Amino acid sequence: MKGGAGVRLGIMGGTFDPIHYGHLVTAEAARTAFNLETVLFMPNRLPPHKKDYQVSEAKHRYLMAVLATITNKYFEVSRIELDREGLSYTIDTLRALRAIYGSGAEIHFISGADAILDLLGWKDVDDLLALCYFIAATRPGYELSEQLQQLQEKYPNRVFRVEVPALAISSTDIRQRVRRGKSIKYLLPESVEYYIYKHNLYRMGEKYR
Numbered sequence: 001m002k003g004g005a006g007v008r009l010g011i012m013g014g015t016f017d018p019i020h021y022g023h024l025v026t027a028e029a030a031r032t033a034f035n036l037e038t039v040l041f042m043p044n045r046l047p048p049h050k051k052d053y054q055v056s057e058a059k060h061r062y063l064m065a066v067l068a069t070i071t072n073k074y075f076e077v078s079r080i081e082l083d084r085e086g087l088s089y090t091i092d093t094l095r096a097l098r099a100i101y102g103s104g105a106e107i108h109f110i111s112g113a114d115a116i117l118d119l120l121g122w123k124d125v126d127d128l129l130a131l132c133y134f135i136a137a138t139r140p141g142y143e144l145s146e147q148l149q150q151l152q153e154k155y156p157n158r159v160f161r162v163e164v165p166a167l168a169i170s171s172t173d174i175r176q177r178v179r180r181g182k183s184i185k186y187l188l189p190e191s192v193e194y195y196i197y198k199h200n201l202y203r204m205g206e207k208y209r
Contacts, residue, residue: 007105010039019068020188022169026137030110044088067191091124094131107132178202
């Protein structure tokens with residue numbers, strides 16, 4: 001995708017360990033609701049908030065994202081964070097995207113509502129809100145929390161919401177299912193399921209290479 005004035009770009013940041021239908025449905029819901037021309041899936045290199053488990057090697061997470069998105073012409077996978085040394089901070093990524101796509105581009109950062117609620121604790125939050133819009137993905141029937149309402153009031157016209165039915169699927173649950181020998185079919189694309197088993201990911205005692 002080439003940059004320029006008026007480009008409407010979506011960013012799906014995350015560990016994607018592994019990527020699943022919840023991520024894909026969220027990205028497509030945001031794309032259609034906000035008329036985005038492209039959604040960039042941005043696997044993290046070293047996410048500062050993921051300290052409770054050992055994140056799989058970057059090449060596996062990147063290739064699974066490619067396999068999962070290849071059939072959607074509006075989806076692309078970016079290596080910007082994977083190729084940058086150190087921790088993956090959203091502000092650094094957005095500044096890099098501004099340099100690529102120009103000041104006229106409209107950038108929309110897509111994430112789950114729970115993650116958006118932590119926004120005030122993100123690095124350089126005021127600069128973040130100046131560089132992009134935030135789309136909080138919620139389940140149907142989700143009661144808009146007081147925290148999210150306060151965030152929208154504090155940053156009017158910068159934080160939005162989209163309903164996504166598949167948010168009950170989680171990467172954590174998929175990893176646990178693989179470790180326990182349970183089925184993960186229909187939770188993620190078949191190509192990603194095959195990749196996980198082929199490379200023996202998420203097994204007990206697995207040391208990621």
